[in-house]
Every structure is written in C-alpha cells, then in structure tokens.
Amino acid sequence: MPRPPHPGENAERVRQGSFTDAAGLAHAFEGASQVLIVSVDTMGEECVRQHRTAIEAAVAAGARRILYTSHMGASATSHFQACRDHAATEEALRACGVPFTSLRNGFYTTSALHFLGNAVESGRFALPEDGPVAWTAHADLADATAAILADEGRFDGPTPPLTGGQSLSFDDIAALATELAGRTMTRTTVPDDQFREQLVSQGVPSEVADQLLGIFAAGRAGEFATVDPTWPPCSAANPSPWARCCASNCPQADPRRGSAGCRYRQSSPCRPPGQGQADRRTALCPRAEVS
Structure with a gap:
C-alpha cells in the first residue's frame, strides 16, 4: 500500500520483483506502508526460503506492516506439507520485528x-x-483481504480462520x-x-x-x-x-x-x-x- 501520489504522479506504480531476488523485491516494495505477500505455488524448503526472502525485503523497504496469505490449517504438525510451510513462514514473520497479519484463508x-x-x-x-x-472462494477471500488492508491493524498476527x-x-x-x-x-x-x-x-x-x-x-x-x-x-x-x-x-x-x-x-x-x-x-x- 504505497503513499498517496503527489500531484502530477500516476496513482499506480508497477515494479518487477522476484521471490528469489531480495534486492529487487526491496526496490519493488519501496515506499509501501503495508506489503501483502502472496504465498508461492510450491512446497517444502524452497517455499519457506522464498517467503523469508520476501519478508526480509519488506523489512528492508521500511514497511510498517506485512500481510501474508496463510492457511486455516497452518501448523508445524499438520499432515499437509503446505500447512507446515505456512507455519514456518509465520514463525519468520514473528521474528522479523515488523507487525504482521497472517491471513488464515479457508x-x-x-x-x-x-x-x-x-x-x-x-x-x-x-x-x-x-x-x-x-x-x-478466492473472490470472497480477496474481498476480505482488501477490507483488512484498508483497516490496518484490524488483525495483529494470525487471523481467525477466514472461511x-x-x-x-x-x-x-x-x-x-x-x-x-x-x-x-x-x-x-x-x-x-x-x-x-x-x-x-x-x-x-x-x-x-x-x-x-x-x-x-x-x-x-x-x-x-x-x-x-x-x-x-x-x-x-x-x-x-x-x-x-x-x-x-x-x-x-x-x-x-x-x-x-x-x-x-x-x-x-x-x-x-x-x-x-x-x-x-x-x-x-x-x-x-x-x-
């Protein structure tokens, strides 16, 4: 969520970033007060590594809050690998030193x-x-995410299950x-x-x-x-x-x-x-x- 544009500036900015390029992501996040990290489409150690890269880039860019699309089943003891990955990412968020909101999506x-x-x-x-x-539904979770972004701090840490x-x-x-x-x-x-x-x-x-x-x-x-x-x-x-x-x-x-x-x-x-x-x-x- 970048600052409001100055007169004469475009209202939207598009910047390229990659979960494998911390410096590029930090530049992409520059000026953002809130950063929404959407979880990657992979599982296991590489998944958590890429999420950590994005978290570190958001911190480096000076974001005051990081939001992350987690899962209702996030747990280190889950039977599903993706939920264990979400739990590990939430631990990285807790350790990053910046307030965060973990969206526990259904x-x-x-x-x-x-x-x-x-x-x-x-x-x-x-x-x-x-x-x-x-x-x-994706569409309903998108609505919830937009509302939570607009009401900064409504949820601190993991949200209740969004179902x-x-x-x-x-x-x-x-x-x-x-x-x-x-x-x-x-x-x-x-x-x-x-x-x-x-x-x-x-x-x-x-x-x-x-x-x-x-x-x-x-x-x-x-x-x-x-x-x-x-x-x-x-x-x-x-x-x-x-x-x-x-x-x-x-x-x-x-x-x-x-x-x-x-x-x-x-x-x-x-x-x-x-x-x-x-x-x-x-x-x-x-x-x-x-x-």
Whole structure:
C-alpha cells in the first residue's frame, strides 16, 4: 500500500520483483506502508526460503506492516506439507520485528475442482477417504483481504480462520453436484496407495503425489473442518460455494437449481462493512488452489 501520489504522479506504480531476488523485491516494495505477500505455488524448503526472502525485503523497504496469505490449517504438525510451510513462514514473520497479519484463508474451492477431474462428463470420481472442509472462494477471500488492508491493524498476527459458512466432504459435494446437474454424480473411496499409484502413472512426481495425499490425511484429522464466524460477521448464513461453483462449471446444471431455485443459495446481501460495490453480489461464499 504505497503513499498517496503527489500531484502530477500516476496513482499506480508497477515494479518487477522476484521471490528469489531480495534486492529487487526491496526496490519493488519501496515506499509501501503495508506489503501483502502472496504465498508461492510450491512446497517444502524452497517455499519457506522464498517467503523469508520476501519478508526480509519488506523489512528492508521500511514497511510498517506485512500481510501474508496463510492457511486455516497452518501448523508445524499438520499432515499437509503446505500447512507446515505456512507455519514456518509465520514463525519468520514473528521474528522479523515488523507487525504482521497472517491471513488464515479457508481451503480454496478450486482445489476440490481439480480433484474432481472429468467427473462432470463421466458422472463419477474416485478419491481417498477425506473429511469435512470449509471450502472458501478466492473472490470472497480477496474481498476480505482488501477490507483488512484498508483497516490496518484490524488483525495483529494470525487471523481467525477466514472461511465460508459450511464444511463439506467429497460425499457432500457429490450430492450437491447431483442436485445441480439433475443426474447422479457418484463418489467412490479408494485406498491412499492406489490413489498415489494412479497419480504417479499419470506423470505426477512421487513427491507431489505424497503432498497431495497429505490433503486427505489432514482432512481426515479435521484440520480443515472449522467454520469460523469472525469473517464475515454473517458467516453462519453463508451458502456453500458449491452451488455457484458447480453451476458455473457444469454444463448440464439446471440454472433453476443452480441459482435462484437452489436450496444452498441465499438472497441476503450479507457482506462485511466497507466493501462498497461488493454488495452487488447476493452472498459471500467460499473457493481455490491447492494451498
């Protein structure tokens, strides 16, 4: 969040930066009062190393607050590698000497869509045993992030879990997809080893296959099940993201089921304060990347 421009200056500045170039990032962050670090799309030691580089650059640039896109399951003991990486990054933030806000985002709904594969066409999908997950939409988390940036210091340290209003297993998702599409969507449960072999046979590196299996182990342990009312204030009234997601990704979905007629849709304009034009949507609900 840079200072307001002087007369004659452009309101926006675009600078190139890289998570592997501390000096370049420090220049990119120059003049920013708040720096938002979006977690990288990798896992393990390299992930944490790049996050540390960005944190150090923000400190060097003189930022007075650092914000970071973490995960609701962030924990050093998580079954999911990405959540262990988020926990390590939060430790680096605690040690950096600058106030920080760690955005504990709910699990992205689009991650689940990746696991469904071609289920829309085939009507079936096979996955390991899982547990309920508070799936959360990218768009809704973007709204929350913008509001938190605009209200500096609203949350100091890790936020409560930023989730939608429901936790759903893949069995629940299959039932909802069946309702929306008007035809049966079948989910079968396969052993972890069988799922891993299938991934590797499709060209997925074994290390990545193990990391993906960690999502299901963490889900079974309840790491992603929490639905927290802190954000938005009306979270308990939020619909499932899947009514919207399935309707938009399934060509067979009946729009009368997928929108106004769907039992998961809410018409109340339930939005947190300070979001302006965001109120044009009917309800805040969740969505995804794999971390």
